[in-house]
Amino acid sequence: MVNVLKRMRHLQPLFAIRHGEGAAILPPPPLPQLTRLSLQYDRQQWNKSTRPARIFHKEHLPRLKYHNPGLPITVEQGPGRLQLTFESADQEALNELESTSLETSSDGEYRATWSPIEAKSQAGSEAPTPSPASSAGSAFTRSVELRLGPHQPGSLWNWFQTATKCEPFPENPEETAQMDRLKEFFAQAEIDRQRVKAGMDAIRKQKEELKKARDAAARMANEE
Incomplete structure (x- = not known):
């Protein structure tokens, strides 16, 4: 034995x-679907400016990936930024993402830039599997880029939760x-x-x- x-x-x-923090379930349709997550930061530097991104990478992302195995996640060397891409058949729902996420950045700590809403190109799509939004008919996409700085580790995850509307994994x-x-x-x-x-x-x-x-x-x- x-x-x-x-x-x-x-x-x-x-x-x-x-x-633990990061163990969360992304919302099902009709809410906008997170179709891609890309994190970049200076992985060779160990200082205050990279600590939030490093904790998000090492602690939050493994749990998020475990509970959402179909979500494409990339972590690369580069300037500190977190990029999220959403997809939905409801353009108004994509519009609401920006106003909701701004509720956590009123202090100016975050610098989030939202792209215009665009129709998804069905022919040139590189998505590994069709999303529920695209299978229902016309689909639209929108991305947000969050510039990272010396934020508190918890606040980065809190911003992600608010932007994606993900729910903590039930205990x-x-x-x-x-x-x-x-x-x-x-x-x-x-x-x-x-x-x-x-x-x-x-x-x-x-x-x-x-x-x-x-x-x-x-x-x-x-x-x-």
């Missing part, structure tokens, strides 16, 4: 990606209870590890002191 601790450690990453009480048990298990495991280490260190120290005493006794005997 596989060691229980090893099996539980394998479960931990699964729980981490299924729950499963059974999984939540299991995650709590895992946390307790690993917390106790760390306490036990420290206790064992302290015991081993004490034994090692005693052996070193005993060796020193023997060496001292041997030197005294030789001097006589």
Whole structure:
């Protein structure tokens, strides 16, 4: 049988990606559909200006992709910006996206630029699978580009939630209870590890002191 601790450690990453900030479900039609997400930032720099984008990339996007596997996501080296492309058969719904997202940027922290609404080109489309909007008839697209700066990490995700109207993944009480048990298990495991280490260190120290005493006794005997 596989060691229980090893099996539980394998479960931990699964729980981490299924729950937490970023674990969200994109809305179904008739709301506008997010058809592409592109994130660019200076991945070689580790400073305040790139921290929000880095956290969004490392923590939020894996959870978002897990719950929305059909969403194309690209992360590239480049100037700090987040680009979202929406598609809908309802032009008014695409219009409302801009006014809704502005509610979170009234302080001037964000600089979001929305493109005009355009009819989707059916012939030259490179979408991997037809979206629900395009299958219903005429489809329209609209994109937004958000310039990234030294924002708070949480505020970037909050802006994304407002712009896309995504909903947090519903908590499963059974999984939540299991995650709590895992946390307790690993917390106790760390306490036990420290206790064992302290015991081993004490034994090692005693052996070193005993060796020193023997060496001292041997030197005294030789001097006589």
